[in-house]
Structure formats: structure tokens, C-alpha cells
Amino acid sequence: MNQDFDAYLHNHRAEHLDELTTLLRFPSISTLSEHAVDVVRCAEHLAELARTIGFENIQLLQTARHPVLYADWLHAEGKPTVLVYGHYDVQPVDPLHLWETPPFEPTIRDGKIYARGASDDKGQVFMHLKSFEALMKTTGSLPVNVKLCIEGEEEIGSPNLPSVLNDHKDLFAADVLVISDTTILGPNRPSVCYGLRGLAALQVDLYGAKGDLHSGLYGGSIQNPLHAMVELLASLHDKSGVIQVKGFYDDVEAISQEEQDAFAKLAPDDAKLADSLGLPELFGEAGYTTLERQWVRPTLELNGVYGGFQGEGTKTVIPNSAHAKITCRLVPNQDPVDIQRKIQQHLKDNAPLGIRVEVTLQDTGKPYVTPFDHPTIQLASKAYAKAYGTAAAFTRMGGSIPIVEAFAGVLDIPVVLMGFGLDTENFHAPNEHFTLDNFDKGLRALCYYWLGLEEALQSGQAAKSE
CATH class of the missing domain: 3.30.70.360 (Alpha-Beta Plaits)
Known part of the structure; x- marks a missing residue:
């Protein structure tokens, strides 16, 4: 079965990139009122993509500003349910003159696709859809039940999503939440993020x-x-x-010695990092390492x-x-x-x-941290290792996804941050791009994750009951 989805992804890669290009053309800038229609059109386009894959009960839940896309596939009887979150809105493109190619005319060069939203977060949302498609096309079903929650206001702080979650708790109820809106450590250096500032x-x-x-x-x-x-x-x-x-x-609070030791193993070369940023040297709060300053301070x-x-x-x-x-x-x-x-x-x-x-x-x-020894987190590491051929590290991230804490609080489920972007991909800046090597390997990592999720959740429940 693993060979089947792998072959499907390989054989349909060009088609998938064409579809991603279409998605990236929508100027779905949530903060600018003149693009409100574009935001809705993008949501409608994603709804149609979900429908063609086989998702059902598709709704655009209206808010005071931009809609939330809900869809589900609930035919895995007796199996757990995963909720997948992402966002289809993007940041403004200023300063426009610094873009080498127009931000909403996607261009592939040097193994990367350039466009606003390529990495944050349309490219990663699209990967979820295609991973489910690959399993549906090769097996006729999915190994778990799936619900989608894809919003259009993340780049303006998700002001309306908490009320949507509260008003539709039963609709969004699930056993685990998976989000791909974070980065990995570097090229072919996968990592599972377990904390956000x-x-x-x-x-x-x-x-x-x-x-x-x-x-x-x-x-x-x-x-x-x-x-x-x-x-x-x-x-x-x-x-x-x-x-x-x-x-x-x-x-x-001070972090544990275990985390300090783990960070020490991942520590970047400060001189090289400074040089890559065009700086004479790094600077930050005295008494802490660079990773501590970036992740836990x-x-x-x-x-x-x-x-x-x-x-x-x-x-x-x-x-x-x-x-x-x-x-x-x-x-x-x-x-x-x-x-x-x-x-x-x-x-x-x-x-x-x-x-x-x-x-x-x-x-x-609010900040968010989940125990990195949870089976659903450990499964992410295993899925990365299968797809990338190398073990995944466990990291925190310096950025924020404010809605994560709201999801955890309202739905009371573990949150797995399983991203595929790179810090160097210029999200929120001119020339945003997404590395296609991570697109290819990430699709496979997601398929491995869905295939192993039932066993991981059963392991977590067994440990909890002991």
C-alpha cells in the first residue's frame, strides 16, 4: 500500500503542481478590505478541491469577516478522527518592487515555487489535501476519519475562529489536531515542533x-x-x-535540563548564522543561548x-x-x-x-506547549524519518499561531505541529517560496502519519488508563 501512494504521488506530481499554482494565484490578503472578494473566492476554490477528493458536508461557516471552510470524511467506522487545521489567507505583498516575479503569478525556479502563500500556508494546506487524495485513489478510503478546518483570518490573528469553535464544538470534535504551518530545522533536517510562543x-x-x-x-x-x-x-x-x-x-519558568540538553545538540553556529543574515554578530538577552532566545525566552x-x-x-x-x-x-x-x-x-x-x-x-x-513524549508527537517523528530517511528532532518555534491554544482549550485534544517549511523561505516577505523537495517528502510523511495514527492514539489511551 505504501508503494501505491508513493507511485501515485510520483505519477501525478506535475498535475499537483499545476493545481497548487492555481491556488496560489488567488490574492487572498485577509487584512486588506479590497481583497475580501478574493478571500472568499479562494475559500470556494478549496471547497471544490475538497469535494473532488471525496470530502463531504462541505460548508463555508460565515464569520464577521472571512469564512471558515469545514469538510469531512467520516466513513472509517470505529477509527479515530483527525482534525486538520490550516489557513488560506496570506500576508500583504509590500514592498512590491522587491519581488523578482509577481507575488500572485507563481513561478518555479531552482527547485522552489515562488508566490505569496507558497510556504505560509497554502502550500502546506494543499499537501494535506493531496495526501488524502493519494490514499483515497490508491485504497478507496482513508485509514482514519478526517475533518478539515481551514480559515481565512490567521494572518490577522484569527479573531473570529474561537467563537466558531465554541459554537460548533460537536462539528469539530476529534481525537487529535494536526497543523502544517511551521518549519523544519533545515534542508533534509526534519523536526517536530511541540511549542509555540x-x-x-x-x-x-x-x-x-x-x-x-x-x-x-x-x-x-x-x-x-x-x-x-x-x-x-x-x-x-x-x-x-x-x-x-x-x-x-x-x-x-526555566526550561528543564532535558530541554536544555536537547537544544545544545541542535545549537547553530552563531558566527555562521550572523553571516547568513548579513550581521557582524548576534545579539540578545544576556545569559541565554541563541535557541533559548528564539524558542523559550x-x-x-x-x-x-x-x-x-x-x-x-x-x-x-x-x-x-x-x-x-x-x-x-x-x-x-x-x-x-x-x-x-x-x-x-x-x-x-x-x-x-x-x-x-x-x-x-x-x-x-497565548503560548502553547505539548509533551513531546505523546504518541501522536512521536508518530510524527517516525513519519518524517520514513519520508526523509533521517531522524527528526524535537523543537519549539519562536513564532506564534494564536489559535493553537484555543483549539487545545475548546476541544481538549493533543496538537501536532507537523510543518514542512524552511526559515529561509521568506514568508511574510518578498519572494516567498516553498522548496519542492519538502513538498515531495512532506506528502509522503503525511501519508505515513495517517496510516499510523490509529495505533498511536490507541497507545496513548492505553498509557493514560494505566
């Missing part, structure tokens, strides 16, 4: 005079909001990278600082406002709302004289 976002606006003022007439006699912003933002860290917000680290980053004259040449003006965008990546036990409020208080307490401070609390997402 959370998210807390804020907007900071400083206001001075009622309007821009001549810097010669008023300079030196009033507060300049840009000066104030620089001073205020500098107060957030010390020179060694330690965050200075009162109480920021209160709920952070919280951060506070400035994502944008702006204000005043931005045009060519000089304009002798004191602007009346300055602005900054902040996001934090959080670790288990940190509450995103609590962190937002602590930062908000810090900004107000440390505001320079002569300005007004406004802080807007924005997106949040």
Missing part, C-alpha cells in the same frame, strides 16, 4: 503641539515627540537586551517607528506626533493581556515631559 501587540502614539511647528522658531522650547519616542522606547531594554518592564518576567520588539518628514531633502519642522508598533513573543504562563497592561503602564510611567501618550492594545495570542 504567544503574542501581545501594542500601538504607541505620542502627541505634542496641536500641529507641526517651525524648528527655528520653536526648537529648544518645546518637547519634540520624536525625541520623546526615542527616549521612551530606549527605556524598554537595558544594553544587554534584558526587558525593563516591571513584572515582565514574573511568570516565566520572551521578547519585546519594535516593528515600526515613524513620524515627521519622510520626503527627499530637508524640512525644518518639529512634528506634532510620533508613533511606534510593538509586539512581544511570550512563553508558557505569561498572559498576553497582563503583559500588554504592564507595558502600557511602563510607557505612561516613563513618558518624557511635554507630550501626551496613547497606547492601544491590539492582537493577543
Whole structure:
């Protein structure tokens, strides 16, 4: 049977890449209202793909913004049910001039497919559909029951999915959740992600005079909001990278020695990493390794600082406002709302004289960690090993998928993060791409996973009852 699905995938590869190209052409940018119709059209296209494979009960569950695609195949009597989550929305494409080829005109070159959404997350969602198709076409059925939950708002923080899950608990009920929206360690270095950092976002606006003022007439006699912003933002860290917000680290727990030892085995060469990023050296919170900083330590980053004259040449003006965008990546036990409020208080307490401070609390997402000795996690490692020919490592990821914690909380099921992207694939940036070697091997890894899932879940239940 394994040979059958492998041959099917090999024989239909060109067809599958054509289908992926069609999916990637939809400019399903969820954050831009002018693309709302494109988002819906993309959801409808995925629904039709699912229908042609054999999925049933297909619905586009409406939300306040973009729909959630639900579909299922529930004919494996007495077998467990897997819920597959992904997203069909994508990030904006700015700056457009940095793209070598248009973002919604997919191009294959050097063994990679280039397009917005190629890696994050249309390419990986598409792999799930094709893995189920391969098993259906070669065996006539699936080894487990399957439900799909593919949303159109992940890139804007999944604001409506939690309410959809709460309103349709029975519809989405399953034994395990599998997500492919993460990365592996590197080319032919598969890895199973068992933890994600959370998210807390804020907007900071400083206001001075009622309007821009001549810097010669008023300079030196009033507060300049840009000066104030620089001073205020500098107060957030010390020179060694330690965050200075009162109480920021209160709920952070040290990782186990077992995890520290595992991270040490995976440690990158810091000098090589810096060189690959075009940096003279790395920098981060003192006292921690690079992987610890990236995976298990919280951060506070400035994502944008702006204000005043931005045009060519000089304009002798004191602007009346300055602005900054902040996001934090959080670790288990940190509450995103609590962190937002602590930062908000810090900004107000440390505001320079002569300005007004406004802080807007924005997106949040809770961190998530699952035990990496769970049988469904271990099965992922085995499936990777079969497809890639090398053992998979266990990692955490520095990024956030805010909805993961909501799924775990509402449905009370283990979550398996089984991604196939690479950190170098420019997701969220110009020239996003997906490596076709991981497309090919990932399809096979998923098929191995579905074939072994029933036994893994039975093993987990047996261990739980002992």
C-alpha cells in the first residue's frame, strides 16, 4: 500500500503542481478590505478541491469577516478522527518592487515555487489535501476519519475562529489536531515542533503641539515627540537586551535540563548564522543561548517607528506626533493581556515631559506547549524519518499561531505541529517560496502519519488508563 501512494504521488506530481499554482494565484490578503472578494473566492476554490477528493458536508461557516471552510470524511467506522487545521489567507505583498516575479503569478525556479502563500500556508494546506487524495485513489478510503478546518483570518490573528469553535464544538470534535504551518530545522533536517510562543501587540502614539511647528522658531522650547519616542522606547531594554518592564518576567519558568540538553545538540553556529543574515554578530538577552532566545525566552520588539518628514531633502519642522508598533513573543504562563497592561503602564510611567501618550492594545495570542513524549508527537517523528530517511528532532518555534491554544482549550485534544517549511523561505516577505523537495517528502510523511495514527492514539489511551 505504501508503494501505491508513493507511485501515485510520483505519477501525478506535475498535475499537483499545476493545481497548487492555481491556488496560489488567488490574492487572498485577509487584512486588506479590497481583497475580501478574493478571500472568499479562494475559500470556494478549496471547497471544490475538497469535494473532488471525496470530502463531504462541505460548508463555508460565515464569520464577521472571512469564512471558515469545514469538510469531512467520516466513513472509517470505529477509527479515530483527525482534525486538520490550516489557513488560506496570506500576508500583504509590500514592498512590491522587491519581488523578482509577481507575488500572485507563481513561478518555479531552482527547485522552489515562488508566490505569496507558497510556504505560509497554502502550500502546506494543499499537501494535506493531496495526501488524502493519494490514499483515497490508491485504497478507496482513508485509514482514519478526517475533518478539515481551514480559515481565512490567521494572518490577522484569527479573531473570529474561537467563537466558531465554541459554537460548533460537536462539528469539530476529534481525537487529535494536526497543523502544517511551521518549519523544519533545515534542508533534509526534519523536526517536530511541540511549542509555540504567544503574542501581545501594542500601538504607541505620542502627541505634542496641536500641529507641526517651525524648528527655528520653536526648537529648544518645546518637547519634540520624536525625541520623546526615542527616549521612551530606549527605556524598554537595558544594553544587554534584558526587558525593563516591571513584572515582565514574573511568570516565566526555566526550561528543564532535558530541554536544555536537547537544544545544545541542535545549537547553530552563531558566527555562521550572523553571516547568513548579513550581521557582524548576534545579539540578545544576556545569559541565554541563541535557541533559548528564539524558542523559550520572551521578547519585546519594535516593528515600526515613524513620524515627521519622510520626503527627499530637508524640512525644518518639529512634528506634532510620533508613533511606534510593538509586539512581544511570550512563553508558557505569561498572559498576553497582563503583559500588554504592564507595558502600557511602563510607557505612561516613563513618558518624557511635554507630550501626551496613547497606547492601544491590539492582537493577543497565548503560548502553547505539548509533551513531546505523546504518541501522536512521536508518530510524527517516525513519519518524517520514513519520508526523509533521517531522524527528526524535537523543537519549539519562536513564532506564534494564536489559535493553537484555543483549539487545545475548546476541544481538549493533543496538537501536532507537523510543518514542512524552511526559515529561509521568506514568508511574510518578498519572494516567498516553498522548496519542492519538502513538498515531495512532506506528502509522503503525511501519508505515513495517517496510516499510523490509529495505533498511536490507541497507545496513548492505553498509557493514560494505566
